[in-house]
Every structure is written in structure tokens, then in C-alpha cells.
Amino acid sequence: xxxxxxTTPWQEEDEDVEVDDMELSKNSRDEMSETSSDExxxxxxxxxxxxxxxxxxxxxxxxxxxxxxxTGISARERNLRRLESNERERxxxxxxxxxxxxxxxxxxxxxxxxxxxxxxxxTLAKNYIMALTxxxxxxxxEEKHYTFQDVSEDRDSxxxxxxxxxxxxxxxxxxxxxxxxxxxxxxxxxxxx
DNA sequence: TAGGCCATCTGGTCCT
DNA sequence: AGGACCAGATGGCCTA
Numbered sequence: 001x002x003x004x005x006x007t008t009p010w011q012e013e014d015e016d017v018e019v020d021d022m023e024l025s026k027n028s029r030d031e032m033s034e035t036s037s038d039e040x041x042x043x044x045x046x047x048x049x050x051x052x053x054x055x056x057x058x059x060x061x062x063x064x065x066x067x068x069x070x071t072g073i074s075a076r077e078r079n080l081r082r083l084e085s086n087e088r089e090r091x092x093x094x095x096x097x098x099x100x101x102x103x104x105x106x107x108x109x110x111x112x113x114x115x116x117x118x119x120x121x122x123t124l125a126k127n128y129i130m131a132l133t134x135x136x137x138x139x140x141x142e143e144k145h146y147t148f149q150d151v152s153e154d155r156d157s158x159x160x161x162x163x164x165x166x167x168x169x170x171x172x173x174x175x176x177x178x179x180x181x182x183x184x185x186x187x188x189x190x191x192x193x
Numbered sequence: 194t195a196g197g198c199c200a201t202c203t204g205g206t207c208c209t
Numbered sequence: 210a211g212g213a214c215c216a217g218a219t220g221g222c223c224t225a
């Protein structure tokens with residue numbers, strides 16, 4: 001992935017002076033251009049012109065008034081680091097999204113026009129694991145590990161459990177499912193959403 | 194138009 | 210010290 005190639009206000013100045021952080025934030029946001037694309041992945045990099053947080057999450061230590069810098073780095077340097085940090089964060093989120101995509105591909109679910117949302121993906125994955133665990137227990141002749149409650153209110157659960165039951169019927173004699181599989185400690189896990 | 198979902202920016206905190 | 214992680218804020222897109 002390439003670095004951002006944006007002409008920024010601080011590229012014009014290179015003075016190592018004390019600068020108000022709020023002003024820096026403003027400059028950083030003002031820099032944002034519309035969109036560009038990532039050459040390596042083809043992903044669109046959207047940058048807002050007016051976005052960004054005013055009071056960022058969990059950040060309570062700094063006042064909104066002028067704060068003094070910890071070190072002697074210039075405003076230009078700090079903004080450069082910010083951009084690099086943004087880039088790393090984008091990459092991190094992209095890899096997280098890739099992982100979600102891979103998870104979507106292995107979860108059996110009813111085909112939909114739209115793709116599964118993240119929360120749906122996680123919920124289905126959890127249900128899938130629980131249902132598979134029950135299948136294993138069933139094959140071993142043990143008591144079911146998890147109890148699905150109130151499935152009528154949870155269509156995803158129903159879909160997943162139905163799918164797993166079908167799988168278990170087909171693979172009822174598959175010894176791979178019956179040998180040396182570690183099961184979670186909990187005996188029940190209420191299916192909530 | 195409201196609400197859901199998402200991508201991105203941002204700064205604090207944690208970890209190596 | 211620097212990068213990873215996290216969560217709040219914001220705006221864009223889409224759908225009912």
C-alpha cells in the first residue's frame with residue numbers, strides 16, 4: 001500500500017515551534033482530500049474533509065486548550081507521524097475485514113442478497129461453533145454441551161442449527177468428529193443477541 | 194428521512 | 210520510543 005500523497009499545509013513550514021494541538025488537529029483534518037485508491041489492493045481510501053473526532057474516545061487527559069509538546073519534534077514531524085499512524089490503522093482494519101470475509105466464507109448460512117454484517121458474522125460463527133460442539137457430543141453419546149434458548153426469536157440461530165443438524169446427519173459416522181476433540185468448559189451457553 | 198452499517202480519523206493506553 | 214490496539218466521533222452510503 002502506498003503512502004498518502006497529499007500536499008499539506010505543514011509541508012510548507014518547517015519550524016520547530018510550540019504549536020497548539022487543536023490547531024494541528026484542525027490542519028490535519030483540513031488536509032483530507034476526497035478519495036484515492038490503493039494501488040496494491042484496489043481499495044478505495046476515502047478521507048473526509050470535515051471528519052475526525054473533536055474529542056476522541058477515551059481521551060480525557062488532555063485539555064482542549066493549548067498543550068505543550070512532550071518532545072522537541074516539529075509540527076511537520078508530528079503530522080507526518082499522524083499520517084503514518086493513520087495508514088497503519090487503515091491497514092489494520094483492512095486485515096481485520098479480510099478476516100471477517102474469510103469467516104463469512106466458512107459459515108453456513110442462508111444466502112442473502114447483501115453480505116452478512118460483522119455482528120451477524122460473529123453471531124453466526126458463535127452459533128456454528130456451539131452447534132458443532134453439540135454435534136460432537138451427540139456423536140460421542142454425551143449430553144449436549146450447549147442449550148439454544150428461544151431460537152424462535154433468533155432467525156440466524158435457527159438457520160445455523162438447522163444447517164448443522166443436516167451436516168451431522170450426513171457425517172454421522174465420521175470418526176474425525178469423535179476423536180480427541182477438546183470441548184469448552186461451560187456446560188451451557190445461552191444464545192443471546 | 195431515519196436508522197443501520199461501515200470506513201476513517203484521532204488520541205489515549207498497552208505492549209514490546 | 211514506536212507500533213498495536215482500542216473506542217469515540219463523524220460523515221457517507223444504502224435501505225425501508
